[in-house]
Amino acid sequence: MKKIILLSVSLLLLLFTAPAADAQSARDAVKQLKRIEARVDMGINYNEYVLAVADARVEVQMYLESHVSGKS
Numbered sequence: 001m002k003k004i005i006l007l008s009v010s011l012l013l014l015l016f017t018a019p020a021a022d023a024q025s026a027r028d029a030v031k032q033l034k035r036i037e038a039r040v041d042m043g044i045n046y047n048e049y050v051l052a053v054a055d056a057r058v059e060v061q062m063y064l065e066s067h068v069s070g071k072s
Helices: 002-017 020-042 046-071
Strands: none
Touching: 002 020, 020 046
């Protein structure tokens, strides 16, 4: 849970410094992480949590790859 919050904060900071093209990817990634946080707050079982993290990971990886490739 702390890892998700830390990652959310990191992505929010990157969102404010990212170029406009990366901003939408960053928003999507943060939105996915907030969805996980909301579901955890409501109470989900481990299997649902694993699926939610897997879905969010795709968005986060897409943003991180585009952000890293944009700086190269």
